Amino acid sequence: MTQRLRTSSILAVLLFLLVFLSLGAGSPVLTCRFTVMVDPGHGGKDPGAIGIDGVYEKKINLAIAQMVYLKSLDHPELRVILARRGDEYIYPTDRIKEANRIGADLYVSIHANAYSNASVSGAETLVHETEGQGSQSYRLAETLQQRLISQTGAKDRGIKWAPLFIRRAKMPAALVEVGFITHRLEARLLQSLSYQSKIADAILDAILEFLYKPLV
Numbered sequence: 001m002t003q004r005l006r007t008s009s010i011l012a013v014l015l016f017l018l019v020f021l022s023l024g025a026g027s028p029v030l031t032c033r034f035t036v037m038v039d040p041g042h043g044g045k046d047p048g049a050i051g052i053d054g055v056y057e058k059k060i061n062l063a064i065a066q067m068v069y070l071k072s073l074d075h076p077e078l079r080v081i082l083a084r085r086g087d088e089y090i091y092p093t094d095r096i097k098e099a100n101r102i103g104a105d106l107y108v109s110i111h112a113n114a115y116s117n118a119s120v121s122g123a124e125t126l127v128h129e130t131e132g133q134g135s136q137s138y139r140l141a142e143t144l145q146q147r148l149i150s151q152t153g154a155k156d157r158g159i160k161w162a163p164l165f166i167r168r169a170k171m172p173a174a175l176v177e178v179g180f181i182t183h184r185l186e187a188r189l190l191q192s193l194s195y196q197s198k199i200a201d202a203i204l205d206a207i208l209e210f211l212y213k214p215l216v
């Protein structure tokens, strides 16, 4: 009896070690640690800004967000969820509600800018107007802005405060304005796959940097 008990407890320890070690080895199902909602701004009946040659902001936002999603598949610890997957209209507040419902760790909204003066260009990142400089959302915005500028070479328009729908997000949230579709050169870049890919890399790198920095 004692012998049998000893054998079964040794087996239990071995089983525990096996499970423990397999977790450490990185089973893809169990290593998904972060959920990030990436929001391609506008969509459907809402084209967003309309730029040079009639280009729609919503198309550029979606193309970049889809690239962020595809590139995120290389990072099994990250689960990227798109707030819209096609050309559909979803109320901004409903996008935030969904992010809150699924308990997302971060919310990044992707937009392209427009201005009446066609010489204005560059990238900027927005946070809700009540976010202080030490807040998590502001830190997320800083990381996004730094990566965008260093990895695309766009003009740095800095971080800005505005009254935004992302104020209802229960997680750090920021909105990137990746460039101006009213600026001839930038509009052309924003429609090119290579530049969209650079922006997507910058956004994904910023997300990973932000998520991992507090853990280091």
Ligand SMILES: [Zn+2]
Binding pocket: 041, 042, 048, 049, 057, 111, 112
């Ligand atoms: Zn927009």
